Amino acid sequence: MALTSGDVDLDAFTELLTPRGRRALAEAGELTGADPVVAATTLRKTYDAGLTSAALTQAGLRQRARAKFGADAGRMFFTPHGLEQSTRAEVAEHRARRLLALHGGAPRVVDACCGIGGDLLALARAGCTVSAVDTDPLTVAVARANAEALGLADRVTVSVADAAEVRPENYDVLFADPARRTGRGRTFDPMAYSPPWPVVLGLISRAGLACLKVAPGLPYEFIPERAEAEWISYKGEVKEATLWTGQGGGRRATLLPGGHTLTAAGVRAPVGPPGRYVYEPDGAAIRAHLVGEVAELVGGRLLDPMIAYVTADAPATTPWAAGYEVEDVLPFSLKKLRAALRERQIGNVTIKKRGSAVDIERLRTDLRLSGPNSLVVILTRILDKPSVILCKDLSPARITESGHPYDNRDLSIQP
Template sequence: MDLDAFTELLTPRGRRALAEAGELAGADPVAAATRLRRTYDAALTSAALTQAGLRERATAKFGEDARVMYFTPHGLEQATRTEVAGHRAARLIAAGAPEPRVVDVCCGIGGDLLALARAGCTVEAVDTDPLTAAVAGANAEALGLGDRVTVRVADAAGVEPERYDVLFADPARRTSRGRTFDPMAYSPPWPVVLDLVSRARTACLKVAPGIPYTFIPEGAEAEWVSFKGEVKEAALWTGHGARRKADRRATLLPGGHTLTATGVQAAVGPAGRYVYEPDGAAIRAHLVGEVAELVGGRLLDPMIAYITGDDPVDTPWATRYEIDDVLPFSLKKLRAVLRERKIGNVTIKKRASAVDIERLRSDLRLNGDRAALIILTRILDKPSVIICNQPSPS
C-alpha cells in the first residue's frame, strides 16, 4: 500500500470499500477480491482488503479501537499495545504538568501518541515516512483526538526537545534486513537519540527489552514491562519522569504491580518443595534476588533465574511449580523415571541448557496417561532436570 492508495481509503468511496472489505473478513481471498473488483479498481480493492486484514490482526493490541484505525504491516508489528502505552502515559502525567506538551519523535502508526492524547497531553508527532505519518494522523482523527494531535513528516534529528515538556522517542528497530537488536542500528541512530534525550526536561525512550545495560544513560531509570506474563518492552526515563529512588524497575500489566531494586542478594541452596520461575520483566531488570526475598526462597544456581523454596507463596512475580524429583540429566534415566510414573505428556522448559527440546521430546518416546512439567537447567554448574507436578495456582 502506497500513500496514494491510503489517501483514497480516507475518501467516502474508500471508506465504503473498506467497510465492504471488513464484511468479507475470513472469506476466500480470491473470492473477496473478485467481489470488490465489481465496484472498485484494483488498487483500491487491494488497499481495502489489506487494511481489513490488518484491522483484524490489530484487535489483539488495540481492542475495539482497531475496527476504525489504520495500519501498515511494519507499523502494526512495532506498535505499542494499548495497555502498555496507557501505563506509560499515566506515568508521564503523574510526573509533571496535568496537560504537558509532548513531542513524539518516531511516532509510527500512533500507538503511543493516542494514549498520550487520551491522557490529556498535547502531542506533536513526527515520522520520516510520509505514509506512516499519514496513518498516525488518520488514527488520531478516527478516535476523536485530532484536536490534541499534530503529525508531520520530519527527521527526529531536527526536533528541538527544549520547546516541549516531554520528549517521547521510539526509534525504529528494523532495517532492510529485518529486526535489529543493536541500538547503534536503530533509526534514528543511538547517538542522535541520546542527544535528544540530553536536551529534554523529561524524556521517555522506548527500547527493546534485551537492550544491553551499557547503553542505558547514566541517571536514567530503566523499566521493563510485562503484559500477561510476556515481556513486551523496556522504557528509559530521564528528568522528571525518572523515579530517583530506583534505577531498575519491573512492571506487570494489567495488574500494575511494580518491583524495584533493593540490592538484596539471593542465597544459593538445595532444592526445596517448590521451584519458582520469575516473570521475565523481573529477570531483565536483574530483580531475581528481590523475587527470591518475596517467596522466602533461594537460587538453585547463582547464575540461573530459578528460585526454590519450601513454602507455597503466592506472588504475581513468579509461577510456582511443585517439585517431584531432581535428577542429574541423563536421557536414559529421565526416560525410565517418566515411564515408571506413567507420564505420557510433558511440558518442557529450559534455561542454560543446550538440550534440543523437540529432539528430547521425540527421544523420550513416552506412553502414559499422566502429565508433568520438566525443567532442564544447570544446578551448581551441573546439567540437571527438575520433574514437577502440574503448575500450582499463584
C-alpha cells in the first residue's frame, strides 16, 4: 500500500494535523502567490524542511482546489492525484440529492473507493451515513481529515481496505468511483480501473441501489444491462458519467448549474437542408445520444444523419444547445472560404468542427485573416459532403434559468 501521493507523504501529512503543523499551514497560506524561494526561506526560519515543504504544498493545493470546492477548499486537505480525480462539489451535491430522492430517505451508504472524500462529504452533508474505504493509507487519512474539518466526522467512517472486500448487501446504497489512473497516467480502459471492471460489476450486482461514477467516454458496451447512464455537463463541459442500478435503465443528460435534465424519448430527428439557424447540442446530450431530443426542442433537423449539428428555420432558446444564425453555406474549399472571409472583412474567427479532419490551427494560419469583424466558422459534413457554415452567435453566452453562462467550446466528434 502506497504511503505517498505526488508530493505528499503520510508522515508529513500527519504532522500537518498537529497544532504546530496547522500553524505552519496557516502561515504557508498567507504566503500563497509569493516567490517560492522567498516563501520557503520565510517558513524555514521557524519550521524544519519537511514541514515547510508539506505546508507549502498543501497551501498550493488548497488554492488550486477552490475551482472545485469553493470556500471549503480553505479548510480541506488534498493530495495532487486526489485533487485531480476528485468530483467537483456541484456535481457531487447533484448526485447526493438524486441518490436521496431515489432511495426515499437518508440511506446508509458504503463508498467503495472514496479517494480524498469529495463524494462522501456531499453524501454526508445530504444526511447519509457513510462508511468509506480506500486502499491507500494516505488517502484515507486525508478523507478522515476532510470529514473532521467540515464537521461531518459523526456521519463518516473511513478505513483502509480493498473495494473487493466491501459487502454492499449490508448497506442501502453502494457508491463507487474506481480510480482511472495507472503508473503510466490516466487510463480510458475500464479493465484497467482500480478496482477493475469485473470487480465493480460484482459489487453492484449485490447492491440494492448503486451509484457508479465513470469517465464520460465509457464505451456503451460496458454499461450494465438495466442501468441508467447519466452524463453530467458543468458550464458546457462534460465532466463525468454516472451509472445508476436498481431503479431501471435509460439514458439521461444533466446540465449544471441549473439542474436541467433531458431523458431519452426515442426521438429520431429528420435530416434536411441547412436552415437559417444552426444549433450545437450540449456535450452531455451528445454523449447520451439525445441529439434527436434536442432537435425536437428547437424544431429542427439534422444536417447529416451522423453529425450532431441541428438546423432550423426559426430561432429557439434552450439551455441544451448553442445557437448560431447562418450567413452562408459553402462546399469546403480553402480558396472560397478565404475569399468569403475577406469580403466580410473578418479578422477574428471562432472555428468549430465536427465530422471534419481539417487541422484548425493550420487553417487559421492559412486563412490570413484581416479586418474588424468576427464570425463563427463551422466545419462539418452536410449529407456526407465536406462543408463550411459561416454564422454569428445568437448571443454572447447561453444563460440558464439560474443565470449562469455556458461557454460555447468545441466538443468531441460524436455520431
